[in-house]
Amino acid sequence: MESKNVILEKEGKIAVVTINRPKALNALNSQVVKDLDNIIAELETDNEVYVVILRGAGEKAFVAGADISEMKNLNEEQAREFSVLGNKVFRRLETLDKPVIAVISGFALGGGCELAMACDIRIASEKARFAQPEVGLGITPGFGGTQRLSRIVGLGKAKELIYTGEIISAEEALKIGLVNTVVPLENLMDEAKAMANKIAKNAPIAVKLCKDAIDRGIQVDIDSAIMMEVEDFGKCFTTIDQKEGMTAFIEKRTKNFQNR
Ligand code: DAK
Numbered sequence: 001m002e003s004k005n006v007i008l009e010k011e012g013k014i015a016v017v018t019i020n021r022p023k024a025l026n027a028l029n030s031q032v033v034k035d036l037d038n039i040i041a042e043l044e045t046d047n048e049v050y051v052v053i054l055r056g057a058g059e060k061a062f063v064a065g066a067d068i069s070e071m072k073n074l075n076e077e078q079a080r081e082f083s084v085l086g087n088k089v090f091r092r093l094e095t096l097d098k099p100v101i102a103v104i105s106g107f108a109l110g111g112g113c114e115l116a117m118a119c120d121i122r123i124a125s126e127k128a129r130f131a132q133p134e135v136g137l138g139i140t141p142g143f144g145g146t147q148r149l150s151r152i153v154g155l156g157k158a159k160e161l162i163y164t165g166e167i168i169s170a171e172e173a174l175k176i177g178l179v180n181t182v183v184p185l186e187n188l189m190d191e192a193k194a195m196a197n198k199i200a201k202n203a204p205i206a207v208k209l210c211k212d213a214i215d216r217g218i219q220v221d222i223d224s225a226i227m228m229e230v231e232d233f234g235k236c237f238t239t240i241d242q243k244e245g246m247t248a249f250i251e252k253r254t255k256n257f258q259n260r
Pocket of ligand 1: 024025065066067080082112137139141142
């Protein structure tokens with residue numbers, strides 16, 4: 001594989017983004033986070049890409065966390081800067097107007113678990129392992145773990161995992177709802193691509209608006225959330241793809257969506 005920290009490849013409407021530091025188990029140093037930011041910026045303006053797959057190079061790790069050797073000597077101000085950078089990039093990924101599927105072959109620890117949680121969907125191999133082990137290093141999770149884990153698995157389980165730092169198996173992650181599905185390692189990318197292609201067959205603007213309504217709606221009260229859905233539903237009727245989807249249904253023919 002190339003020596004870039006983060007690699008972007010495109011296969012039709014699917015983009016595959018690979019965090020590429022396998023010798024350090026894809027640990028996130030500030031350069032990797034900045035490179036990921038640049039790739040997300042590229043994806044934001046790419047109307048040909050409908051779905052993104054995010055993975056780590058090699059089989060051993062998705063991402064084994066923030067880079068401990070880089071973090072070790074940070075002072076308070078530098079630590080805040082690193083956290084602000086990471087949170088900005090993870091939030092940019094989370095709000096990208098395309099679904100992102102995290103493909104987790106092995107370790108997703110600390111910042112790695114946080115990165116997976118900033119994605120829309122998580123597919124794990126049977127060998128995947130998850131943890132927020134930060135308290136064992138004398139720190140709190142710094143890339144959104146204290147916030148996203150409880151939103152995904154509920155308060156009690158999130159507190160248990162964060163306070164103990166315990167590493168859990170893919171099976172346990174599936175049981176608590178941290179991952180969507182678990183498959184044998186050799187099938188991992190095929191499964192992810194099959195799901196990505198299923199999503200990419202649908203009207204991309206509708207999918208994007210669903211992401212918007214779900215993600216913004218979960219932050220607010222139900223009445224405000226329903227109004228967000230109403231707004232997004234209305235927007236669909238300004239698109240060519242809504243006309244195409246419904247006309248093709250009536251005419252019993254294959255749909256030809258244009259992302260317009
Ligand atoms: N950082 C840097 N290098 C890492 C790393 C990491 N997180 N994880 C692994 N590596 C490196 C190892 O140092 C080793 O490098 P060499 O010795 O070969 O040069 C190489 O990857 C292979 O790892 P091991 O030799 O250790 O492999 P093993 O199979 O024996 O063990 C392991 C695999 C994943 C169990 C082990 O490497 C491990 O425990 N790694 C650390 C996992 C961890 O604790 N991750 C959480 C990091 S804390 C914040 C911002 C962010 C965060 C917090 C605050 N603010 C700024 C406020 C987030 C924090 C974290 O993510």
